[in-house]
Every structure is written in structure tokens, then in C-alpha cells.
Amino acid sequence: ADVIGAxxxxxxxxxxxxxxxxxxxxxxxxxxxxHQSLAATxxxxxxxxxxxxxxxxxxxGGLETWGxxxxxxxxxxxGENPFDRLRTLKQAAPRTPHIMLLRGQNIVQxxxxxxxxxxxxxxxxxxxxxxxxxxxxxxxxxxNLTTAIRATKAAGKHARGEICYTTSPVHTLExxxxxxxxxxxxxxxxxxxxxxxxxxxxxIAAELVTRLKQVTGLPVVxxxxxxxxxxxxxxxxxxxxxxxxxxxxxxxxxxxxxxxDTLRMLALLEGHPRQPTYDRDxxxxxxxxxxxxxxDLGKFTxxxxxxxxxxxxxxxxxxxxxxxFRTQLREQGMSDKFDAVMAEVPVVREALGWIPLVTPTSQxxxxxxxxxxxxxxxxxxxxxxxxxxxxxxxxxxxxxxxEVLALxxxxxxxxxxxxxxxxxxxxxMAKLRDELRVAGLPTDDEACVLHxxxxxxxxxxxxxxxxxxxxxxxxxxxxxxxPATEPRxxxxxxxxxxxxxxxxxxxxxxxEEVV
Ligand code: MN
Numbered sequence: 081a082d083v084i085g086a087x088x089x090x091x092x093x094x095x096x097x098x099x100x101x102x103x104x105x106x107x108x109x110x111x112x113x114x115h116q117s118l119a120a121t122x123x124x125x126x127x128x129x130x131x132x133x134x135x136x137x138x139x140x141g142g143l144e145t146w147g148x149x150x151x152x153x154x155x156x157x158x159g160e161n162p163f164d165r166l167r168t169l170k171q172a173a174p175r176t177p178h179i180m181l182l183r184g185q186n187i188v189q190x191x192x193x194x195x196x197x198x199x200x201x202x203x204x205x206x207x208x209x210x211x212x213x214x215x216x217x218x219x220x221x222x223x224n225l226t227t228a229i230r231a232t233k234a235a236g237k238h239a240r241g242e243i244c245y246t247t248s249p250v251h252t253l254e255x256x257x258x259x260x261x262x263x264x265x266x267x268x269x270x271x272x273x274x275x276x277x278x279x280x281x282x283x284i285a286a287e288l289v290t291r292l293k294q295v296t297g298l299p300v301v302x303x304x305x306x307x308x309x310x311x312x313x314x315x316x317x318x319x320x321x322x323x324x325x326x327x328x329x330x331x332x333x334x335x336x337x338x339x340x341d342t343l344r345m346l347a348l349l350e351g352h353p354r355q356p357t358y359d360r361d362x363x364x365x366x367x368x369x370x371x372x373x374x375x376d377l378g379k380f381t382x383x384x385x386x387x388x389x390x391x392x393x394x395x396x397x398x399x400x401x402x403x404x405f406r407t408q409l410r411e412q413g414m415s416d417k418f419d420a421v422m423a424e425v426p427v428v429r430e431a432l433g434w435i436p437l438v439t440p441t442s443q444x445x446x447x448x449x450x451x452x453x454x455x456x457x458x459x460x461x462x463x464x465x466x467x468x469x470x471x472x473x474x475x476x477x478x479x480x481x482x483e484v485l486a487l488x489x490x491x492x493x494x495x496x497x498x499x500x501x502x503x504x505x506x507x508x509m510a511k512l513r514d515e516l517r518v519a520g521l522p523t524d525d526e527a528c529v530l531h532x533x534x535x536x537x538x539x540x541x542x543x544x545x546x547x548x549x550x551x552x553x554x555x556x557x558x559x560x561x562x563p564a565t566e567p568r569x570x571x572x573x574x575x576x577x578x579x580x581x582x583x584x585x586x587x588x589x590x591x592e593e594v595v
Contacts, residue, residue: 103356104349105141105325106342107179107301110370111169112144114333117305120380120404121153123333125165127373132172134366138358140176141325142212145169146205147180149439151188155530155537159544163208163526170209177211177238183439184217185224185502189533190440190464192224192473194505197512199231201529206235208526214272214303216242218441221474222262223500229266240301241268245275245288246396248434250478253287260292270299270324275314276438277396278307278337282317289321299324304339307402309388311340312348319354330366332374336386337402343367382406395422396429401442409450417453424449427457431484432468433476444468461487471497508532 110131115123128145135143146166154162170178185192187201202213213232217224225241232239241263243256260271271292273280280288285302292300302318302325304311315326327339334341343363349355374381385402397405409415425437428448435441444464451460461484467473469480469488480488480496489495497504512528521527521542530538 101353102324104319104323104354106345106356106358107142107144107325107327108135108138108140108329108342109144109303109327109339110330110333110366111135112146112148112150112179112181113303113327114329114338115377116149116153117338118333118336118381118385119374119377120407121149122157122377122380123373124158125160125168127376128165128169129172131366131369132169134362134369136173136175138176138362140358142177142179143169143173144179144181144214144327145173146178146210147182147188147214149188151530152534152537155534155541159541161541161545162530163204166205166208166210178209179212179214180205180210181214181216181242182228184215184228186218186440187529187533190443191467192501192505193532194508195227195502196507196509197529197532198227198502199234200509200525202228202231202237203235204526204529206232206237210237212238212240214240214242214274216244216272216274216438217474218244218438219435219474219476220244220259222259222266224474224502225263226266227502229263229268233267238269239267240270240272241266242272242274242303244436244438245273245280246277246434246436247279248429248477250434253284253291255477256288257291257295260296260298264296264298268298270301271296272301272303273318274438275302275304276436276442278305278311279393279396280304280314281310282313285314285323286317286321289318289323293322301325301327303327305337306335306340306388307337308390308393312345315340315345316348316352319349319352330363330370332386333370336388338385395425396437397422397425397442397446401437401439401446405446408446412450412454414450414454417450420453421446421449424452424457428452428465430478431458431481432465433480434478435468435476440464441468441473458484458487461491466492469496470494472501474501 111123111128115121146162151162154160154165166178182188185198187193187198205213213228215225215228215232220243229239229241243259245256263271273285273288289300289302300323302315302323304314306312318326326345328334328342328345329339331341335344342358343360346358346360384406406418409418409421414421425445428445429435429437432445435445437445444462448462448465451462452458466488468476469485470492485496509528512532513523516523516527516531519539521531521539527538
């Protein structure tokens with residue numbers, strides 16, 4: 081003990097020794113989490129492109145450009161092929177590693193997929209230009225991350241195992257450190273602390289970073305949201321404790337339910353031994369540019385999300401969810417029930433084994449909270465809540481409330497499962513390919529994985545993209561010939577309807593031939 085004590089005295093653990101003076105690395109989230117958290121994920125590739133080269137010049141540790149809800153939004157709202165977006169952005173910003181957020185066995189959807197689909201998705205992602213995969217499971221069930229981590233390593237890419245940080249009676253510092261240990265055992269290249277709801281306080285952040293680095297020796301990246309207003313303080317504490325990187329965004333897609341602004345964090349680190357250097361003039365140019373984009377997305381932004389509110393500490397609702405949830409309640413005519421639904425969120429969470437709130441569990445808990453308020457507590461149990469209770473999403477951190485479990489069993493007629501959810505799923509790639517072939521759609525791996533997750537949206541996208549010069553779908557009895565033999569000029573049919581996608585919006589136009 082004396083020898084150890086003497087060594088410790090010679091090598092102080094503090095900011096003064098050289099490794100600690102390494103500048104902290106900033107990753108930038110404006111092209112993914114920034115607009116997911118503040119503008120319902122509606123930024124288009126066209127809106128991103130003018131900024132991509134500038135972002136690339138800043139020399140960030142990484143640019144988060146893909147994953148999370150962006151793939152869904154590309155297909156559902158923007159009429160974009162998400163893989164094309166990744167390739168385009170990679171080409172426009174080739175020097176900086178591109179980062180994506182992957183929901184483990186859920187890929188970027190809400191339910192589990194078979195291993196072969198997860199593997200194919202990871203390989204397509206790697207091939208399209210993604211370098212770093214942030215991989216998490218909403219329940220922190222490591223069995224749901226194993227396939228994605230192995231596939232990432234097999235593709236030669238960087239696997240960052242993400243710890244979904246949350247607070248509850250069953251979550252201890254040691255439980256998170258244990259998860260870090262398992263990430264290391266699985267071959268992860270780094271560990272992320274993913275604080276989606278912005279509830280990680282500075283003191284705990286410092287302790288967690290210190291312990292994770294001590295135990296795993298891996299680089300630690302901290303990712304938080306400024307929802308409750310202490311993200312910058314949390315980052316500072318994490319940096320002092322030796323965090324290797326933090327993630328920031330760019331105003332106006334920063335602060336509030338998003339990540340702290342890059343210039344703000346730079347200013348905060350002025351004179352700090354680990355202060356990094358990022359070009360302020362470029363950052364100011366980007367800020368001006370994104371201000372215009374933010375204005376253009378005004379339909380999807382809300383001052384509620386920009387505002388800092390410590391209520392998140394009780395609700396633990398992640399930034400992206402708050403943004404979508406307000407819209408959802410409005411559509412349900414329940415805007416006046418916002419507070420009641422939010423107050424129900426922790427009740428549902430406890431009943432479902434204190435699951436962290438992050439996609440998909442945030443949506444599942446949020447929807448169940450809404451149903452409880454609308455129909456009475458547990459009067460109307462959603463299918464997803466039943467599945468969580470029965471272990472179909474994985475092992476919950478705490479036990480399921482006995483009343484809810486009994487209801488779930490009674491409604492489904494099923495017993496709870498204890499194994500890894502994906503173990504009961506048969507391989508699907510061959511079947512997906514067959515389905516695409518029958519539908520006359522592309523059958524490559526990208527098509528298969530998109531079809532697996534978003535079948536309707538993928539088919540609609542392909543129809544819109546494949547037929548920009550052909551008549552729109554509705555059948556027209558006056559035409560006798562098969563489409564293939566029709567004259568292209570429209571001579572027999574002066575008024576033709578076309579489907580047109582402009583700036584991500586699909587619209588129909590009627591074109592008249594002028595001779
Ligand atoms: Mn986030």
C-alpha cells in the first residue's frame with residue numbers, strides 16, 4: 081500500500097499531467113440530433129449541403145449526419161433515399177468521420193429485427209460512408225447490441241457502445257460501469273454516455289467518466305441535451321474528469337432540447353487547459369446559414385423546445401420526443417392535457433421496470449401515458465406496452481408491475497420471455513428480396529433493409545423517384561395500350577399528370593403540351 085501511495089503521490093491524477101492537457105474533441109450534431117431535437121428531423125439534404133463543406137473544414141472529431149429518426153424522416157416526410165443522403169454528405173464532407181446513431185437490434189425502427197437484417201444494414205451503412213456507429217439499446221440490454229457491434233467491427237468501422245443514462249431507484253453508477261465493461265468485452269472502440277433527456281448532473285458525469293476510463297481504458301464521449309439547462313456545466317465537469325470528446329450543435333439548432341452550441345462551449349472553455357481550437361469565423365458563418373434554415377423550417381420548430389425547463393428532471397423525456405410529442409398531442413386534440421400526460425410518464429415508466437426513455441421506449445411510454453390519461457390508468461394497454469411487459473424488447477432494468485404484467489398476459493395469452501428477443505426471429509433477408517422482386521422494386525441490400533423497416537414508405541419513394549416522366553398512378557381507362565408501348569409525347573392525351581418532388585415535398589402537377 082505504501083508503494084502505491086508513493087506512486088500516486090508522484091503521478092497526480094489531475095489536470096496538470098500531459099495526457100489530461102490534450103484538447104477535448106468536439107463532435108458536431110447539427111445535421112442529425114440538432115434538427116431532430118428542435119425541428120422534428122425535417123432538415124433536407126439540400127438544406128444541409130451548403131453547410132457540409134464548411135463543417136468539414138472545422139476539423140471536428142466527427143459529424144453526426146445519419147441514423148436516429150433521420151432515416152424515417154427522409155422516407156416519410158422528405159421524399160429522400162436515406163442512403164443517398166449519407167453518400168452525398170460523405171462526398172461533401174470527406175475529411176471528417178461521419179457518425180450515426182443505431183438502435184441496436186431495432187436498427188432505426190421500434191421493434192427487433194433478425195440478425196441477418198441488422199448485419200446487412202450495418203454493412204450498407206459502412207459502405208455508404210459512415211465511419212462511427214453509436215450503438216445503443218433502449219433497455220441497456222447488452223444482448224440487443226451484440227450483433228450490431230460485431231457487424232460494425234466486421235465492416236472495419238468504429239463501434240461506440242452507448243450507455244443510455246437515466247435515473248431511477250434501480251440505476252446505480254456501478255450498473256452503468258458494468259455496462260461499459262461489457263462494451264469493452266464486446267470489442268467496442270469507445271464508450272458513449274448518452275444522456276438523451278439532459279438529466280446527467282455535473283458531479284455524476286465526472287464520476288461516471290472517471291470510473292469508465294479507469295475500468296475500461298477506452299475513450300469516453302459524453303452526449304447530452306440542454307433541456308434542463310445544465311448541459312454545458314455537465315460537459316465542463318466531464319472534460320475536467322478526462323472525457324475525450326463531447327458533442328455540440330450550432331445555433332439555432334442548439335441549446336434547449338438539443339446539444340449546447342459549439343461557440344458557447346468554446347467560450348466556456350476559454351483559458352481551460354483542454355480548450356480546443358475551432359475556427360470561430362467559420363462557426364459564425366454557419367450560424368448565419370443555419371438561422372435561415374431554421375426560419376424555413378418554422379412549421380416544425382417551437383419556442384417550447386428552445387426554452388430551458390428543469391421539469392425534464394421529473395419527466396425524463398428526451399429532446400426529440402418532446403418536440404414530436406407536442407405535435408402528437410395537438411393532433412389528438414389533447415394539447416390542454418400536456419401536463420397531465422407528462423405527470424403520468426414516470427408512473428408508466430416505473431410500471432414497465434424503470435426503462436430509460438429513449439426511442440423506442442420514449443414513444444411507448446409516452447403513448448401509454450396518453451392512453452392512461454384519456455381512458456383511465458391501464459384501461460387501454462398498447463400492444464408495445466404489452467410487449468415490454470412480456471420481455472419482448474429485452475430485460476427491463478427493474479421488475480414489471482405485477483398488475484400490468486397480469487394484464488399483459490391476460491390480453492395476449494402469452495407468458496413472459498427471458499431469452500434474447502432476436503433469438504426467436506428467423507432470418508429475413510431472402511424473404512425481403514423475394515418480396516421486392518415480386519413488387520418490381522430494387523432488390524439490393526439497401527432496398528432490403530429499408531423495405532424491412534419502412535415497406536410502404538420505401539415503395540412510395542421508389543414510385544416517386546422511378547416515374548418522374550411517366551403518368552401518375554391512377555388508372556386511365558381511355559388508354560388501350562400497355563404503358564411500355566405508349567407514345568411519350570402525350571399526343572393522344574394533351575393533359576398529363578406528373579408526380580413531382582420539389583425540396584422534399586411531393587406534389588402533383590398537370591402538364592399541358594404546348595406545340
Ligand atoms: Mn441525443
